Amino acid sequence: MKSIVIQQPNALVIEERQIPQPAAGEVRVKVKLAGICGSDSHIYRGHNPFAKYPRVIGHEFFGVIEAVGEGVDAARLGERVSVDPVVSCGHCYPCSIGKPNVCTTLVVLGVHRDGGFSEYATVPAKNAHPIPNEIPDEFAVMVEPFTISANVTAQVKPTEQDVALIYGAGPMGLTSVQVLKGVFNVREVIVVDRIPERLDMALRSGADRVINNASLSLIGELETLKIKPTLIIDAACHPSILQEAITIASPTARIAIMGFSSDPCQISQQGITSKELAIFSSRLNANKFPIVITWLKEKRIDPAKLITHRFDYQQVVKAMEVFEKDQTRCCKVLLTFNE
Ligand code: NAI
Ligand code: MN
Ligand code: ZN
Numbered sequence: 001m002k003s004i005v006i007q008q009p010n011a012l013v014i015e016e017r018q019i020p021q022p023a024a025g026e027v028r029v030k031v032k033l034a035g036i037c038g039s040d041s042h043i044y045r046g047h048n049p050f051a052k053y054p055r056v057i058g059h060e061f062f063g064v065i066e067a068v069g070e071g072v073d074a075a076r077l078g079e080r081v082s083v084d085p086v087v088s089c090g091h092c093y094p095c096s097i098g099k100p101n102v103c104t105t106l107v108v109l110g111v112h113r114d115g116g117f118s119e120y121a122t123v124p125a126k127n128a129h130p131i132p133n134e135i136p137d138e139f140a141v142m143v144e145p146f147t148i149s150a151n152v153t154a155q156v157k158p159t160e161q162d163v164a165l166i167y168g169a170g171p172m173g174l175t176s177v178q179v180l181k182g183v184f185n186v187r188e189v190i191v192v193d194r195i196p197e198r199l200d201m202a203l204r205s206g207a208d209r210v211i212n213n214a215s216l217s218l219i220g221e222l223e224t225l226k227i228k229p230t231l232i233i234d235a236a237c238h239p240s241i242l243q244e245a246i247t248i249a250s251p252t253a254r255i256a257i258m259g260f261s262s263d264p265c266q267i268s269q270q271g272i273t274s275k276e277l278a279i280f281s282s283r284l285n286a287n288k289f290p291i292v293i294t295w296l297k298e299k300r301i302d303p304a305k306l307i308t309h310r311f312d313y314q315q316v317v318k319a320m321e322v323f324e325k326d327q328t329r330c331c332k333v334l335l336t337f338n339e
Contacts, residue, residue: 004117004316007054009046012317020122022069027125029081033141034116034313035060036323036333037171043111044320049260050111059085059109061116062141063337065128072125081128082143083116084289085109101151101284108284117313119337129289135296141334142303145171146292147285148258149179154288155280156231156254158184165190165229165248166207168236169198171331172258174205174306176233181206182300190229192218193236197328205305222248229253239265242279246271256280309333 005015022028040057042048065079087107088100095103109115109123131140149172158164164186166173173191180186191202194214202210211221222228228250234241237259245255246267255277272279295301311319313335323333 001119002313003056003114003119004058004313005054005056006044006051009053010044012044012320014314014316017118019120022067022072022122024070025072025125026069026122027065027072027076027081027128028067028120028122029061029063029083029116029128030066030120031061031063031116031118031337033062033137033337034058034335035141035145036319036335037145039111040117041320041324048111049262050108052112055110056114056116056118056121057110058115058117058335059111060141060144061121062131062137062143063116063121066120068125069122076125076128079128080131080133080137080140082131082140082289082293083109083121083123084127084129084147084285084287085111085115085144086284086286087113087124087127099286101286117316117335129293131293132297135293138307138334139296139303142306142332143289143292143296144285145306145332146175146179146295146301146303147288148172148282149175150288150292150295151285152176152233152256152258152280152282153179153184154286155282156233156256156278158186158231160185160187162186162231163188163190163227163229163250164231164233165192165245166202167192167232167234167241167245169193169195169202169210170235170327171306173233173235174201174331175301176235177202177205177207178301178305179295182302183295186231190227195328201305201331205302218244219248232256234258237261239263243267243271246275246277249275249277251275252277254278254280256282258282303332306332307334311335313337
């Protein structure tokens with residue numbers, strides 16, 4: 001089989017490898033589609049602190065089960081599945097309270113262990129989530145990015161009364177817009193970014209208002225509009241954003257961060273306590289595949305609005321380049337694995 005391997009930072013090769021045999025409790029998935037995510041690019045460029053090389057990247061993938069390991073029901077052969085990249089021990093403290101996404105021995109497919117940019121991948125059977133027939137392949141491959149928003153919203157519990165503000169109109173900001181509007185019916189969703197084309201995508205994904213903070217001050221603009229967000233999601237993740245979010249937040253607002261920067265950021269206690277703000281963080285997803293699959297079935301979210309490019313996996317270098325350089329036109333780039 002062919003696998004997309006990052007041998008070391010900046011060295012991507014399509015390597016011939018042995019088709020893997022599923023171990024006990026695993027299935028082998030014949031991959032049909034995979035999505036490129038920022039973290040794939042970070043591993044490729046040597047900017048991911050968790051990655052070990054060589055690595056088959058890819059943690060957003062969909063395919064068909066075509067072999068099962070010992071102890072896995074053979075009835076699963078032929079099942080269409082989306083794969084949850086979060087592999088956890090099942091018994092540590094976070095696992096025991098339903099947070100396998102922060103398992104003390106967390107393994108993420110495509111980061112700590114070989115992932116889905118490959119013609120075949122072996123994964124734990126319980127990570128392979130069946131996809132109902134009415135959900136098309138291209139939607140199934142988009143489950144993982146929506147689980148990130150499902151995890152964020154599980155933390156901050158949006159309500160219909162919220163006035164939400166999302167920093168960033170990249171894939172993470174846009175999935176969050178769709179979830180806030182389509183699933184939680186949030187009254188008003190405002191998206192802030194510096195790229196006009198991305199703000200247009202936010203409007204197409206259901207945002208009620210967009211603000212370009214390259215040309216004007218967000219704090220000033222919200223004051224003029226008399227808007228105090230009650231829910232803020234930082235899907236841009238610059239370390240300076242948290243203090244600004246604290247400043248613009250309504251009393252008793254919830255703020256969610258999801259960035260991994262190791263740079264310090266300066267925040268004041270007063271800004272948080274005086275308004276009794278709640279600050280949440282969110283990493284990957286805690287068992288959110290089933291709920292996102294339900295949202296897809298109920299057509300509450302629409303991945304089609306986010307898919308901008310498709311490439312054969314053999315064109316992966318080009319696909320990565322487009323993904324990294326063309327932020328004005330690019331959102332989700334899919335890789336297709338055909339016969
Ligand atoms: P992206 O880079 O495509 O999008 C980020 C957007 O934020 C860009 O459009 C950029 O113009 C905008 N932006 C940057 N600074 C800004 C600012 N100060 N104000 C307003 N807009 C600003 O990235 P993507 O894929 O959407 O991911 C967003 C972030 O989420 C990344 O930092 C990524 O590491 C993080 N992430 C976290 C996950 C988690 O589980 N915690 C999972 C996936 C991504
Ligand atoms: Mn992803
Ligand atoms: Zn664990």
